[in-house]
Amino acid sequence: MTDHMNTRLTRRSFVASAAAATLLPVTARASVPTLTARPGQIRLLPDEYPETEVWGFDGQVPGPLIRLRQGQALTRKLVNQLPTPTSIHWHGLRLPNAMDGVPGMTQDAVQTGGDFTYSFTPPDAGTYWYHSHHQSTEQVARGLYGVLIVDETEPPDVDHDLTMVLDDWRLTQDGKTSEDFDRPHDWTHAGRLGNFIHAVSVPQVTTVRKNARLRLRLINVATDRIMEISLIGLEGKIVAFDGMPLLQPQTPERLFMGPAQRVDLVVDVTADEGEDALIASHERDGVFAIVEMPVSGSSTRRGNIPALPDNPHHRLTTVKDARKVPLKMEGGAMGGLREATFKGQRLSIQEMVQLGQAWAFNGVIGMPDEPLLRASTGETVMIEMVNDTAFAHAMHLHGQHFQEVLEDGSFGPLRDTLLMARAETRTIAFRADAPGKWLLHCHMLSHAAAGMRTWLHVT
Ligand code: C2O
Ligand code: CU
Numbered sequence: 488m489t490d491h492m493n494t495r496l497t498r499r500s501f502v503a504s505a506a507a508a509t510l511l512p513v514t515a516r517a518s519v520p521t522l523t524a525r526p527g528q529i530r531l532l533p534d535e536y537p538e539t540e541v542w543g544f545d546g547q548v549p550g551p552l553i554r555l556r557q558g559q560a561l562t563r564k565l566v567n568q569l570p571t572p573t574s575i576h577w578h579g580l581r582l583p584n585a586m587d588g589v590p591g592m593t594q595d596a597v598q599t600g601g602d603f604t605y606s607f608t609p610p611d612a613g614t615y616w617y618h619s620h621h622q623s624t625e626q627v628a629r630g631l632y633g634v635l636i637v638d639e640t641e642p643p644d645v646d647h648d649l650t651m652v653l654d655d656w657r658l659t660q661d662g663k664t665s666e667d668f669d670r671p672h673d674w675t676h677a678g679r680l681g682n683f684i685h686a687v688s689v690p691q692v693t694t695v696r697k698n699a700r701l702r703l704r705l706i707n708v709a710t711d712r713i714m715e716i717s718l719i720g721l722e723g724k725i726v727a728f729d730g731m732p733l734l735q736p737q738t739p740e741r742l743f744m745g746p747a748q749r750v751d752l753v754v755d756v757t758a759d760e761g762e763d764a765l766i767a768s769h770e771r772d773g774v775f776a777i778v779e780m781p782v783s784g785s786s787t788r789r790g791n792i793p794a795l796p797d798n799p800h801h802r803l804t805t806v807k808d809a810r811k812v813p814l815k816m817e818g819g820a821m822g823g824l825r826e827a828t829f830k831g832q833r834l835s836i837q838e839m840v841q842l843g844q845a846w847a848f849n850g851v852i853g854m855p856d857e858p859l860l861r862a863s864t865g866e867t868v869m870i871e872m873v874n875d876t877a878f879a880h881a882m883h884l885h886g887q888h889f890q891e892v893l894e895d896g897s898f899g900p901l902r903d904t905l906l907m908a909r910a911e912t913r914t915i916a917f918r919a920d921a922p923g924k925w926l927l928h929c930h931m932l933s934h935a936a937a938g939m940r941t942w943l944h945v946t
Contacts, residue, residue: 519604522550522575524619524631525568531685536662541630542569544617549652549708550633552689553617555609557637562606565597572596575605576620577635578747579730579903581800581887582607584923588620589885591854592924592942596621611798612639613730614650614704614749624710624932625668628657628679632708634689639796643726643753646699646786650689651766651778653716653744655681655709669936675820675845677878678711678933684768686777695756695764697785702726703752703766707744710932713879713906715769716742716750720758720782724792727751731888731901732795745881745906747930753792758782803867803890803898806916811869812860814927816907818846818938821877827852829938839938846876846929846938858944859927862919869916870927874907880939881906881930882915889917904930919945 527546528538544550555561565575574596576588586607590596597603609615615635619626634650642648657665657679673679695701701721707714724736729749742750758764759782766778818824818839826835827847834852839845844852848859862868869892872882883904891899892914907913922945929939 519562519564521564521566523566524573532662539662543630544633548630553635555637557612560608564602564604566602567597572598573619574621575617577617579615580609590621609637611800612637614751615730616706624936628710645702648702650704652687653707654685655712656683657681658683674933674937678931680712692780694781694783697756697782698788699756700789701754705750707748709746714744717767720764721754722757723754726753726795728900729903732797747904801918809867809869814870814872815849816874819876819878844938848941852938854940859941861944864922867918871914873912877909879908883930884927886921886925889915892916
């Protein structure tokens with residue numbers, strides 16, 4: 488049996504390479520780099536535990552780091568070796584709609600054994616990430632995500648450029664991914680929260696010198712957890728949110744990061760030699776170091792931290808003539824929602840929960856047939872988001888960043904995901920720049936799966 492298979496495989500690869508040699512001109516041989524979604528194993532827990540089985544791009548978690556220069560094209564062939572369909576969404580990037588990776592809207596899900604080639608040129612520098620956008624509550628929880636960095640033409644002068652991928656795993660006693668991806672209690676409350684907050688530093692940190700300057704790119708890839716992060720023995724500024732530079736860097740205080748959000752900081756090591764500089768996570772039962780950087784040696788302290796070079800992304804100057812559309816966020820436990828429309832039918836809250844649904848936008852659960860709004864390319868629109876629920880939500884717009892319209896009429900930083908506290912009302916605005924169908928959803932992926940999804944149509 489095995490012999491037979493080996494012969495067949497050998498023969499098959501021989502035929503393929505013979506054909507390539509005769510038919511293809513030399514220049515066409517360079518193959519498209521692949522990302523293979525497949526099962527794998529990683530070491531999450533200390534050695535006395537077994538490794539954790541994951542689903543990852545190339546079997547790794549995080550998946551391979553993708554790093555481009557601004558203006559450089561990205562091409563990756565997604566190959567699916569998972570037992571279920573999948574796709575890749577390039578989170579936070581401006582790209583053609585067909586490359587957005589949303590099954591059922593911009594492409595078909597890639598079936599087991601199938602592939603799909605993504606190709607586009609990101610116009611903006613910054614810290615981004617990519618993740619599965621199919622059954623993402625399960626697939627992102629199992630590890631289907633990776634880091635995507637677009638380097639500025641003139642990056643800031645730092646000694647170390649470190650990306651910290653922050654995840655929240657729900658592990659069983661024996662170190663396995665807990666396979667309870669659809670518990671109604673999670674979906675109707677704060678989502679599927681884990682029991683093990685874990686940071687992966689890319690590249691790995693060895694030691695840092697006192698006064699060394701670091702660029703830290705924090706990415707919250709958790710499906711549902713809001714992280715509260717603080718830096719100890721590190722002092723500096725926030726220079727970007729969600730990949731987009733702040734025109735004026737801010738002093739970090741308490742860093743709350745909703746799922747999918749990124750924060751870029753430039754910081755100097757102030758911890759003394761022999762100590763550790765730390766990234767810490769604030770949790771219910773205390774503050775835990777999730778990254779420890781031992782300090783060894785020292786250098787001279789640098790000066791001012793300048794802003795990053797700005798991106799070509801549009802920034803708002805006025806919303807005077809902009810159309811405003813309301814988005815009422817409803818449902819969940821302890822919410823006032825009594826009934827809502829699901830696939831054209833009116834359902835009571837009990838009926839919704841039986842179907843694994845719990846949340847609504849403007850009285851509709853899940854993707855409505857009609858978009859929340861239609862805009863023409865170049866039109867500026869506002870969405871007034873009213874959080875009429877008892878939970879926080881991380882509202883994410885695909886395809887471009889938006890800005891919050893603040894009380895005094897000024898605009899907040901460019902973001903692609905806005906963390907909203909319970910009972911809050913926040914208005915976002917943006918110039919609809921790219922034609923296509925773009926999702927707007929809660930990035931607490933359990934909430935998205937249980938109804939918090941809508942879309943915009945830009946023509
Ligand atoms: Cu990062 Cu629709 O997602
Ligand atoms: Cu939510």
